[in-house]
Amino acid sequence: MTRSPIYVAIDTPDIARAREIAARVRNHVGGIKLGLEFFSAHGQAGVREMAALDLPVFLDLKLHDIPNTVAKAVQALASLKPAILTVHAAGGLAMMEDAKAAAPVGTKVVAVTVLTSLDGNDLDSIGVAPDTHAQVERLTLLARQAGLDGVVCSGNEVKAARKLWPQGFFVVPGIRPADGNGHADQKRVMTPRQALDQGASILVIGRPITQADDPDQAARAIEATL
Numbered sequence: 558m559t560r561s562p563i564y565v566a567i568d569t570p571d572i573a574r575a576r577e578i579a580a581r582v583r584n585h586v587g588g589i590k591l592g593l594e595f596f597s598a599h600g601q602a603g604v605r606e607m608a609a610l611d612l613p614v615f616l617d618l619k620l621h622d623i624p625n626t627v628a629k630a631v632q633a634l635a636s637l638k639p640a641i642l643t644v645h646a647a648g649g650l651a652m653m654e655d656a657k658a659a660a661p662v663g664t665k666v667v668a669v670t671v672l673t674s675l676d677g678n679d680l681d682s683i684g685v686a687p688d689t690h691a692q693v694e695r696l697t698l699l700a701r702q703a704g705l706d707g708v709v710c711s712g713n714e715v716k717a718a719r720k721l722w723p724q725g726f727f728v729v730p731g732i733r734p735a736d737g738n739g740h741a742d743q744k745r746v747m748t749p750r751q752a753l754d755q756g757a758s759i760l761v762i763g764r765p766i767t768q769a770d771d772p773d774q775a776a777r778a779i780e781a782t783l
């Protein structure tokens with residue numbers, strides 16, 4: 558049986574709730590994603606507890622600092638052996654190279670390009686040319702040059718990015734089912750089916766599953782569209 562491409566983003570500081578969601582959706586997802594909210598509340602002990610549920614763990618800490626600091630942080634996380642670990646591509650080439658060198662064998666290190674919560678106006682406001690496509694493409698090439706495994710981008714850019722890096726691993730968040738209500742803080746969104754068709758390797762889906770009355774049913778319904 559091939560694994561589902563869905564990683565469910567378990568964004569909660571409540572570990573009992575995190576365990577409950579993971580247990581309920583486990584047959585309809587390929588893994589769980591633990592990010593800043595969960596890690597800030599529970600740290601490595603919490604990640605180990607969730608890893609005991611025996612689903613691949615995507616540790617999304619979006620590391621972004623000078624190369625030495627990021628490399629040492631990756632070393633400090635290495636014993637967790639996450640399936641996937643994130644850094645920010647905007648940290649630059651040397652930071653990404655050093656992050657990859659410090660990561661355990663078997664951990665995919667992927668770089669966040671342009672957050673899915675940003676649009677062209679947001680890029681302009683931080684002094685970056687207001688073209689999300691061009692910026693994603695540029696950072697994808699940089700991540701490739703650094704020897705990373707892939708990048709994180711929205712479904713809108715994944716086709717163009719994959720063209721630049723056919724063997725890359727493409728993580729796509731900002732996923733909203735067609736019948737869902739509201740994008741919340743996400744600006745560049747796409748349906749699960751479209752994102753896969755455009756070249757996503759995996760889909761990161763949080764609130765459409767975790768905030769549903771029945772997370773298992775929500776995951777199942779999304780899986781049925783794939």
Ligand SMILES: O=C(O)c1cc(=O)[nH]c(=O)n1[C@@H]1O[C@H](COP(=O)(O)O)[C@@H](O)[C@H]1O
Nearest residue numbers: 566592671672673709730731761762763764
């Ligand atoms: O790296 C990520 O996973 C990520 C990158 C990005 O550009 N946008 C983005 O939303 N994410 C993460 O994907 C998840 C999206 O959650 P929902 O909007 O609830 O589906 C969150 O855990 C975010 O931290």
